Amino acid sequence: xxxxxxxxxxxxxxxxxxxxxxxxxxxxxxxxxxxxxxxxxxxxxxxxxxxxxxxxxxxxxxxxxxxxxxxxxxxxxxxxxxxxxxxxxxxxxxxxxxxxxxxxxxxxxxxxxxxxxxxxxxxxxxxxxxxxxxxxxxxxxxxxxxxxxxxxxxxxxxxxxxxxxxxxxxxxxxxxxxxxxxxxxxxxxxxxxxxxxxxxxxxxxxxxxxxxxxxxxxxxxxxxxxxxxxxxxxxxxxxxxxxxxxxxxxx
Numbered sequence: 001x002x003x004x005x006x007x008x009x010x011x012x013x014x015x016x017x018x019x020x021x022x023x024x025x026x027x028x029x030x031x032x033x034x035x036x037x038x039x040x041x042x043x044x045x046x047x048x049x050x051x052x053x054x055x056x057x058x059x060x061x062x063x064x065x066x067x068x069x070x071x072x073x074x075x076x077x078x079x080x081x082x083x084x085x086x087x088x089x090x091x092x093x094x095x096x097x098x099x100x101x102x103x104x105x106x107x108x109x110x111x112x113x114x115x116x117x118x119x120x121x122x123x124x125x126x127x128x129x130x131x132x133x134x135x136x137x138x139x140x141x142x143x144x145x146x147x148x149x150x151x152x153x154x155x156x157x158x159x160x161x162x163x164x165x166x167x168x169x170x171x172x173x174x175x176x177x178x179x180x181x182x183x184x185x186x187x188x189x190x191x192x193x194x195x196x197x198x199x200x201x202x203x204x205x206x207x208x209x210x211x212x213x214x215x216x217x218x219x220x221x222x223x224x225x226x227x228x229x230x231x232x233x234x235x236x237x238x239x240x241x242x243x244x245x246x247x248x249x250x251x
Contacts, residue, residue, distance in 0.1 A: 018045040019131060022065040022090070024056035024082075025049075026074040030118075034069065034095070037123050044127055051075075053082025060089040067134050070112075072096040072103055080106055087111035093133045099143035108148075108207070114139035140212055148206040191234050191246075200227045205244040 023034045023046055035046040047063045050056035052074040060068060068090050072079040079094065080103070086092050093114040094107045104115055113133040120141035121129065129139035140148070193201060196217075203213045210228070214221045237243040 016043065018043050019134060020045055020047045020063070020066045021130060022046070022048045022050065022056065022059055022063060022068045024051075024053070024059075024068065024074070024079070025071040025095070026051050027071075030071075037126065038130070040123075041127050044130065053077030053079060053086075056082055057085050057089075060086055065090050067130050068092045069095045069130070072098045072107070080110065083107060083110045083112060091133050091136070093129065093139065099147050101147040104144045104147040115141070115144040117141045117143040137209065138207060138212075140206070140208055142215070145203065145206065145208060145212070149202050193231060193234060197227055197231050197234070200224065201231050201243065201247050204228070204231075204240055205247050 021038055021044060023031050023038075025031045025034070028051075031049045031051075035049065038044045038046050047065055048059040050059050053070075054077045056068065056070065057077075059065075068086050070079045070083065070086065070092050072094060073096070079096070083092060087110070091113045092111065093116060094112045095116050095118070097118050099115075099117045107115055113136070114129055116126065116129060116139060120143055132139055200213055200217065203217075210221050210224045214224045217224070232238060232243060235243050235246050237246060
C-alpha cells in the first residue's frame with residue numbers, strides 16, 4: 001500500500017496576483033520614475049500610463065487597473081476634472097506636488113481614496129499606500145493633512161462667529177477689550193482638551209487613521225490611542241464620528 005505524506009496532499013500556495021496600477025501624470029520623467037519604483041516590487045505592476053485625465057479614463061476602461069495614481073495639474077483634462085469619472089472605475093489616489101487647501105478638500109470630496117504630496121513619502125510608504133487605498137484605507141501625507149487642518153480650523157472659527165451674539169449698544173473701550181478676549185476663546189475650550197489632544201482631534205475630524213496621525217505628529221500609534229481614549233472621555237463619546245460631530249459643533 002502506498003503511503004502518502006499529508007503535506008503532499010495539498011498544492012503549494014500560490015503568490016497573490018500583482019496589484020495592477022495606472023499612473024497618470026503629464027511629466028514623462030515622473031511617470032517613468034513611478035513606474036520604475038512600483039514595478040520594482042513583485043507584488044505591484046504598472047499596466048498603463050497616461051499624460052492627462054482623458055488618457056487616464058481611456059486607459060482605465062481598457063486595462064481595468066486596481067488603483068489609479070492621479071496628478072492634479074495636467075494639460076487638457078486635469079486630475080480634479082477627471083476624478084469623478086475615474087473613481088467609478090477604480091480607487092484613485094492623488095499623487096501630486098500640489099497641497100493647496102482647496103485642492104486637497106475638493107479631491108477628497110470627489111472621492112479620492114488618498115492624497116500624497118511628492119517629497120513626503122518613501123518608496124516603501126508609496127507601495128503600502130497603494131495597497132491600502134485598494135483596500136479602502138486612506139493615506140494622506142503631512143502637507144495635505146496640514147491643508148485639511150487649516151480648513152477645519154477656519155470652519156470652526158466661522159461656526160463660532162455665526163453663533164456669537166451681536167452687541168446691541170455701543171461699548172466702552174475697556175468693554176470692547178473684554179469682548180475681544182472672550183471672542184478669542186473657542187467654544188471647544190469647554191471640552192478642556194490639551195493642545196496636543198486638540199491637534200489630534202483635528203486630525204481625527206479630517207478622517208485620518210491612527211497610523212497617519214502618528215506619522216504627522218511624530219509619535220507612536222500607542223500614544224495616539226492613549227490620546228484618543230482621553231479625548232473620547234472628555235467629549236463623552238465612544239466613536240470617532242460622534243467625537244467629530246461634537247468637535248465641529250454639529251452634534
